[in-house]
Each structure stands twice: as structure tokens, then as C-alpha cells.
Amino acid sequence: MTAPPVIAIDGPAASGKGTVAQGVAAALRLHYLDSGSLYRLVALKASREGVAANDEARLAALAKSLEIAFDKRRIRLQGLDVTEELRGEPVSAAASRIAVLPSVRSALLSRQRSFRRPPGLVADGRDMGTVVFPDAVLKIYVTASAEVRAERRYKQLIEKGNSVTLEGLLLDIRERDARDSARAAAPLKAAADALILDTTDMTIDQSIAFVLERAKAVLKSIRA
Numbered sequence: 001m002t003a004p005p006v007i008a009i010d011g012p013a014a015s016g017k018g019t020v021a022q023g024v025a026a027a028l029r030l031h032y033l034d035s036g037s038l039y040r041l042v043a044l045k046a047s048r049e050g051v052a053a054n055d056e057a058r059l060a061a062l063a064k065s066l067e068i069a070f071d072k073r074r075i076r077l078q079g080l081d082v083t084e085e086l087r088g089e090p091v092s093a094a095a096s097r098i099a100v101l102p103s104v105r106s107a108l109l110s111r112q113r114s115f116r117r118p119p120g121l122v123a124d125g126r127d128m129g130t131v132v133f134p135d136a137v138l139k140i141y142v143t144a145s146a147e148v149r150a151e152r153r154y155k156q157l158i159e160k161g162n163s164v165t166l167e168g169l170l171l172d173i174r175e176r177d178a179r180d181s182a183r184a185a186a187p188l189k190a191a192a193d194a195l196i197l198d199t200t201d202m203t204i205d206q207s208i209a210f211v212l213e214r215a216k217a218v219l220k221s222i223r224a
């Protein structure tokens with residue numbers, strides 16, 4: 001029996017990979033994994049329980065025992081809706097700090113792979129194509145300039161009523177890029193066999209269409 005197909009969509013913070021991945025999953029009626037939310041959930045739980053960002057053993061134990069529920073677009077941690085809190089900048093920064101720890105990454109590995117169910121999965125993150133699903137049938141690396149990514153995040157956060165500055169967000173994004181790319185464990189990089197999708201001058205619909213066209217062709221060929 002062959003494993004259900006995976007479409008891996010990786011890229012830096014605020015590149016649009018999540019929106020693209022969700023759009024593709026919905027259009028193809030496939031399951032969807034937002035792997036970043038798992039790192040965010042570990043960071044949030046750690047801060048609530050007073051676990052230090054460098055206490056690798058406790059963070060890994062916490063990652064293994066996370067009680068989470070994904071319900072359409074809402075995310076619950078131990079029964080409580082934490083969707084908005086998860087997207088905030090404090091959790092974003094803390095998630096990228098704990099994501100450098102190898103034991104935390106390996107604690108989350110089997111959980112991420114458990115999302116792979118028929119008829120297939122669209123997974124977004126930093127290492128979907130390189131580490132978690134190296135056998136993905138299609139790998140896309142979504143990118144955009146840091147300035148455009150900061151502007152997109154700024155609009156999103158302002159619409160939700162957060163008080164942030166564009167300069168502050170650009171700084172956060174640059175720091176997060178540097179941390180995600182420089183770490184030894186599963187650094188952010190395009191898989192050798194990934195297609196690069198630079199969305200700097202593209203709309204969301206154009207980006208989704210780019211991936212959909214390729215995904216449909218690949219899925220057709222493996223189902224034939």
C-alpha cells in the first residue's frame with residue numbers, strides 16, 4: 001500500500017505559505033497541517049507553565065504531551081481556544097527560539113506525520129520537504145522580500161486591532177529568518193527538489209493557482 005501523497009509548502013515567516021497551503025488543501029479536498037502552530041503551541045504552553053526557553057528536556061516533554069485540537073480554523077490547547085494568542089508576536093518569537101532545540105523537533109515529528117491520511121495532505125512549515133515528508137510528491141518553497149512580508153503581517157495585525165509598527169515587524173521578521181536559517185537542526189532552506197515561488201509581486205490567488213496547477217498534474221500522474 002502506498003502512503004497518501006503529501007504536498008510540502010515551506011518558506012520563511014509571513015511569506016504567504018499558510019494561505020497558499022490552505023487554499024490548495026481546500027481546492028483539492030486534502031487534509032492540512034500548519035506545522036508552525038505546533039511550535040507555537042509548545043511556546044505558549046511553556047510560557048504559561050514558566051518553563052524556560054532553554055530547558056530542552058522539559059520543553060520536549062511538554063511537546064510530547066500537548067493536548068491539542070484543530071477544529072476547522074480554530075486551535076484549542078487543553079480545551080481552550082488559543083487561536084488569536086498563537087498568532088501574536090510574543091508567541092511567534094518564542095516559537096522560533098524553541099524550534100532550534102533538536103529534542104523539541106523530534107518530539108513533534110511523529111505528531112506531524114500522523115496528519116498524513118487519505119486522500120492526502122498539504123503541509124506547511126520550514127522543513128516539510130526536507131525533514132518531515134522528504135518523499136512529498138510536490139515541494140514548493142514560498143518566499144517574498146522581507147519588506148513585503150512585514151507589510152503583509154502589519155496589515156493582518158492592524159486589522160485585528162493589534163498595535164504594532166512596520167519597523168518593529170521588519171526587525172522581528174529579519175531576526176526570525178536569521179534564527180530559522182542559521183540553526184543546526186532542520187534549518188529553513190529550500191529542498192533540492194523544491195520549486196521556488198516568489199510571491200513578492202503576486203496576489204494570493206495567483207500564488208494558489210501556481211501551486212494548484214502543479215499539484216493537479218502530479219496527483220493525476222500518481223493516480224493514473
Ligand code: C5P
Binds near residue numbers: 039095
Ligand atoms: O510558520 P510559523 O510562523 O507559524 O512558525 C513559527 C515558528 O516555528 C517559526 O519561526 C519557526 O522557527 C518554527 N517552525 C519550525 N519548523 C516548522 C514550522 C515552524 O521550525 N516546520
